[in-house]
Amino acid sequence: MGNLVEVKVPDIGDFKDVEVIEVLVKAGDTVAREQSLITVESDKASMEIPSSHAGRVKAMRVKLGDKVSEGSVILELEADEFAAAGNPPRPPFAKGGSEPRQAASPPFEKGQNSSAAPTTDQAFQVTVPDIGDFKDVEVIEVLVKPGDRIDKDQSLITVESDKASMEIPSPAAGVVQSLSVKIGDKVSQGSPILTLATSEAAAAAPRPAPSSAPRPTASPSATTSPPSTAYAVDMVARPEVTASAGAIPHASPSVRKFARELGVDLTRIAGSGPKGRITHDDVREHVKRALSGVGRPAAAAAAGAAVGGLNVIAWPQVDFAKFGPIERVEMSRIRKLSGPNLARNWVMIPHVTNHEDADVTELEAFRVQLNKESEKSGVKVTMLAFLIKACVAALKKFPDFNSSIAPEGDAIIRKNYWHIGFAADTPNGLVVPVIKDADKKGIFEIAQETAALAAKARDGKLAIGDMQGGTFSISSLGGIGGTYFTPIINAPEVAILGVCRATTKPVWDGKQFVPRLILPLSLSWDHRVVDGAAAARFNAYLASLLADFRRVLL
Numbered sequence: 129m130g131n132l133v134e135v136k137v138p139d140i141g142d143f144k145d146v147e148v149i150e151v152l153v154k155a156g157d158t159v160a161r162e163q164s165l166i167t168v169e170s171d172k173a174s175m176e177i178p179s180s181h182a183g184r185v186k187a188m189r190v191k192l193g194d195k196v197s198e199g200s201v202i203l204e205l206e207a208d209e210f211a212a213a214g215n216p217p218r219p220p221f222a223k224g225g226s227e228p229r230q231a232a233s234p235p236f237e238k239g240q241n242s243s244a245a246p247t248t249d250q251a252f253q254v255t256v257p258d259i260g261d262f263k264d265v266e267v268i269e270v271l272v273k274p275g276d277r278i279d280k281d282q283s284l285i286t287v288e289s290d291k292a293s294m295e296i297p298s299p300a301a302g303v304v305q306s307l308s309v310k311i312g313d314k315v316s317q318g319s320p321i322l323t324l325a326t327s328e329a330a331a332a333a334p335r336p337a338p339s340s341a342p343r344p345t346a347s348p349s350a351t352t353s354p355p356s357t358a359y360a361v362d363m364v365a366r367p368e369v370t371a372s373a374g375a376i377p378h379a380s381p382s383v384r385k386f387a388r389e390l391g392v393d394l395t396r397i398a399g400s401g402p403k404g405r406i407t408h409d410d411v412r413e414h415v416k417r418a419l420s421g422v423g424r425p426a427a428a429a430a431a432g433a434a435v436g437g438l439n440v441i442a443w444p445q446v447d448f449a450k451f452g453p454i455e456r457v458e459m460s461r462i463r464k465l466s467g468p469n470l471a472r473n474w475v476m477i478p479h480v481t482n483h484e485d486a487d488v489t490e491l492e493a494f495r496v497q498l499n500k501e502s503e504k505s506g507v508k509v510t511m512l513a514f515l516i517k518a519c520v521a522a523l524k525k526f527p528d529f530n531s532s533i534a535p536e537g538d539a540i541i542r543k544n545y546w547h548i549g550f551a552a553d554t555p556n557g558l559v560v561p562v563i564k565d566a567d568k569k570g571i572f573e574i575a576q577e578t579a580a581l582a583a584k585a586r587d588g589k590l591a592i593g594d595m596q597g598g599t600f601s602i603s604s605l606g607g608i609g610g611t612y613f614t615p616i617i618n619a620p621e622v623a624i625l626g627v628c629r630a631t632t633k634p635v636w637d638g639k640q641f642v643p644r645l646i647l648p649l650s651l652s653w654d655h656r657v658v659d660g661a662a663a664a665r666f667n668a669y670l671a672s673l674l675a676d677f678r679r680v681l682l
């Protein structure tokens with residue numbers, strides 16, 4: 129048996145009475161030297177405390193929520209014989225070193241910052257203060273932007289090592305003139321962060337209008353900002369998400385690392401820890417649910433457990449720069465949200481797509497005539513308005529297309545309301561505003577509403593409510609081009625109509641070829657709910673409505 133040693137919180141600067149937010153080991157576990165034992169968190173930083181010895185945990189001395197300081201006993205360890213002597217634990221920011229950190233850590237010591245504050249009213253450069261041994265640490269969040277008026281001690285950036293993340297506070301109040309860092313930069317003590325015009329100098333400057341963009345939430349302190357009204361729900365966004373839009377997820381460095389390794393997007397996880405913090409278990413649970421069929425009914429999920437056993441090989445890791453010049457472009461927030469949703473829907477829903485041609489020669493002539501007649505009203509009717517109305521009629525005839533699978537997986541919930549979503553292309557990505565109660569609205573009203581919602585979408589001003597409640601979606605690429613495509617179903621809906629550009633084609637009328645305007649339709653449907661024959665009937669019926677729009681009235 130090894131020697132019994134007490135593993136204590138080492139000297140990690142000025143931090144005192146800091147809360148234990150994670151206990152990463154338990155009695156009976158075998159731990160390696162340097163293995164993280166607990167995570168502690170102040171309002172500005174979180175860090176993991178590594179083990180000073182290798183061995184077997186005999187008893188835990190701390191639990192979640194305890195307050196610890198330097199010297200607090202974390203656990204009792206039966207240390208391995210050869211390592212029993214032990215060295216002081218590696219401080220969280222001292223990569224590879226074994227010297228305890230000397231310097232006080234400003235993020236744990238509110239009100240201190242080693243950047244020299246100016247003595248006169250002028251712009252000065254704020255630099256990374258002395259926060260111990262940390263060097264070349266990655267900037268993971270930039271919390272302010274030029275024009276922002278900031279307070280003394282307000283967090284400016286968050287940096288993260290493999291063991292800790294911390295926010296760097298401002299040494300003075302003022303207005304940010306320019307930023308010297310961006311996400312992904314590596315910084316060390318003395319690295320410039322930004323140029324700040326101090327309060328009195330700044331007072332002369334006009335105060336910027338409040339930004340509609342959310343201020344990112346600081347990772348350790350999780351101060352949540354109000355969600356942006358421009359929060360976008362993508363084609364498929366019915367996320368299980370609970371994190372506020374615009375909020376940076378609250379998670380400790382090890383959880384962030386763990387999530388990164390698994391390719392998990394933390395914005396999609398609801399934290400179960402204190403203050404909504406995401407824990408290792410939350411990430412594990414999220415992955416388990418994704419593999420076994422989250423969002424799918426429980427019964428299907430059980431059957432889908434086998435899917436979890438699927439041998440998915442690792443994503444190829446390629447150093448592209450080896451083959452030529454490259455450029456990194458950050459994804460927009462909408463794209464970051466929509467990607468996982470699209471991937472989930474594509475993988476989880478057995479999609480089939482039927483293609484059909486609709487002869488819209490007469491309908492297009494009618495549309496052109498309508499637009500001429502109503503030129504002065506300013507409302508322009510596009511094909512989309514007719515498509516929405518025709519889809520409602522087809523959905524009424526084939527109600528399974530206007531349904532969702534019940535959560536238990538043993539029933540279909542047919543909806544007796546017809547809210548039609550339409551994909552809108554915006555500079556930041558795809559969003560799907562919804563025309564509510566399309567069955568009760570006329571063509572002009574629908575045309576007016578789609579134009580207004582599309583404009584709102586392009587300006588990033590859609591409210592969450594504008595994108596909720598859809599029962600069926602249309603993705604119209606008609607204004608752009610293409611022939612046919614395979615749209616991805618917008619879960620939990622069960623079908624989506626893709627529409628491409630109408631073109632004049634020769635059509636055999638029994639005696640001769642005549643020029644007709646043909647609209648290509650592509651209907652993707654969920655094979656768990658709908659069968660191929662029903663989909664073919666839906667498409668044929670829809671085409672017949674578009675060919676003779678009077679049938680919509682029948």
Ligand code: CAO
Pocket residue numbers: 510511512513550551552553554558578582603604605606607608615616627628629630631647
């Ligand atoms: N065939 C031929 N012409 C068409 C057409 C069709 N199916 N649909 C639209 N048009 C014409 C319109 O009549 C208009 O012509 P004019 O400028 O001569 O009047 C022009 O194309 C532009 O129309 P529009 O696209 O601005 O208007 P819309 O109502 O058809 O569509 C909207 C609105 C929001 C759906 C569209 O702007 C858009 O964003 N489409 C992209 C959707 C998308 O990205 N889907 C992909 C999802 S999968 O990644």
